[in-house]
Amino acid sequence: MKKIDLNSDLGESFGRYSLGRDSEVIPLVSSVNVACGYHAGDPDVMSETVKLAEQSGVGIGAHPGFPDLQGFGRRKMDMKPEQVANMVTYQVGALQAFTSAKKLHHVKPHGAIYNAAAKDHELAVAICQGIYRVDPTLPIYGLANSELISAAREVGLPYAQEAFGDRNYNADGTLVSRSLPNAVIKDPVVIAKRVAKMINDQEIVALDGTKIPLQPDSICVHGDNQAALDIVKQLHVGLAEAGINIQTF
Numbered sequence: 001m002k003k004i005d006l007n008s009d010l011g012e013s014f015g016r017y018s019l020g021r022d023s024e025v026i027p028l029v030s031s032v033n034v035a036c037g038y039h040a041g042d043p044d045v046m047s048e049t050v051k052l053a054e055q056s057g058v059g060i061g062a063h064p065g066f067p068d069l070q071g072f073g074r075r076k077m078d079m080k081p082e083q084v085a086n087m088v089t090y091q092v093g094a095l096q097a098f099t100s101a102k103k104l105h106h107v108k109p110h111g112a113i114y115n116a117a118a119k120d121h122e123l124a125v126a127i128c129q130g131i132y133r134v135d136p137t138l139p140i141y142g143l144a145n146s147e148l149i150s151a152a153r154e155v156g157l158p159y160a161q162e163a164f165g166d167r168n169y170n171a172d173g174t175l176v177s178r179s180l181p182n183a184v185i186k187d188p189v190v191i192a193k194r195v196a197k198m199i200n201d202q203e204i205v206a207l208d209g210t211k212i213p214l215q216p217d218s219i220c221v222h223g224d225n226q227a228a229l230d231i232v233k234q235l236h237v238g239l240a241e242a243g244i245n246i247q248t249f
Contacts, residue, residue, distance in 0.1 A: 004199055005160065005218035005249035006235060007031040007141065008228065009063055009110065011049035012040035012072075021229050026052050028232045030248040031059030031218070033108040033141070036091035039065030039073025050098040059105030059248045061141065064091035064130075066113050073111035074178065081126035084113070088130025096134065106160065106249065107131045108141035108220075109148070117151075118143045118174055124151035132157055139249070144214040145173050160217035160249045163204060165195040166231060167222075171210040182207065184222075188231045192238025195219050199244055217249050 010022045011034035019040070026032060026049075034049045035041030041049075053060045064087065065073030079087070088109075096104050109117060109127055117124040124147040131138055132155055139158035142148025152159035166185045168176040176183040185191055198204050198219075203211045221231050239246060 001243055001245050002199060003245045003247040004195075004216065004239065005030050005059075006221070006232070006246045007033055007059075007061070007108070007162075007218050008221045008232070009033045009035070009108075011035045011045050011063070013045045014040055014042050014069065022049060023052055024229050025221075025232055026058060027056045028229075028236060029058060029221070030246050031061055031105060033061045033063035033106075033110070033220075034095055035063050035065070035110070036095050038067045038087070038091055039069065039071075039110050046095055047098050050095070054100060060095075060099060061106040061108050062092040062095040062104055063108055063110045064088045064113070064127075065110030068112075073113070076112045076116050081122055084123060084126040085130035085133070088127050089133050092131055092134045092138075104135070104138055106139045106141055108162070114143070114148075115175060117148050118146035121147045121151060124148045125155060128152050128155040128157045141218055141220075141249075143174070144216055145212075161215060162218045162220055163195075163198055163214055163216035164220050165191045165198075165235065166220075169204050169206040169212060171206045171208050171212075173206075173212045173214070176207060186227050188227060188234035189238075191221075191231050192234045195235060196238050196242035196244060199239075200242060 066077045144161035
């Protein structure tokens with residue numbers, strides 16, 4: 001039976017503001033990416049999300065982003081490589097401290113820094129170096145076939161190639177910008193069929209029809225998508241029907 005890691009971006013509430021249905025989603029995925037207080041989240045949310053994840057036995061990953069609470073980390077910022085590396089180290093180390101074993105399962109950059117590093121090799125290397133400084137055995141989840149994967153190989157960091165069930169792709173393998181109306185897919189049935197086909201065919205079809213080869217290790221569902229819980233439930237059904245087992249990377 002084929003297997004795939006199913007991850008979700010969670011822990012993105014802040015103060016009195018609640019976002020997502022984390023307690024319901026966590027038991028249905030195999031790994032989680034927890035916001036580290038820069039683009040979303042705060043110490044209390046980080047602690048609670050880690051606790052819920054440990055109770056469910058899922059892989060706990062840090063989800064570092066740009067220091068941009070107002071923009072939810074989706075606005076690119078101009079930072080020097082050493083600043084990026086320090087920022088990543090800071091966030092990864094902070095989340096790791098909340099875990100019982102003081103050990104994380106992976107790191108997945110968030111939003112604008114993730115998308116920028118998919119194309120910018122220098123930025124991707126800086127992110128990987130920031131992770132490596134905390135734990136050189138800590139895998140990075142990066143967009144399949146992107147500069148994040150190349151940088152991980154260069155730095156000597158383990159990696160998982162990630163694909164997205166709820167996002168559309170450009171012909172170059174990057175994600176369609178959220179500023180466009182067709183960036184996000186919301187229909188759970190469509191997403192489940194798309195993911196099963198992606199895993200079985202080892203490719204994703206871009207908006208213009210281009211077939212992009214990929215070998216996904218992990219599939220992401222965004223926790224801030226209002227249909228996230230329905231999507232994860234449908235993925236369990238669709239992947240089981242396709243003979244694909246959900247399992248931590």
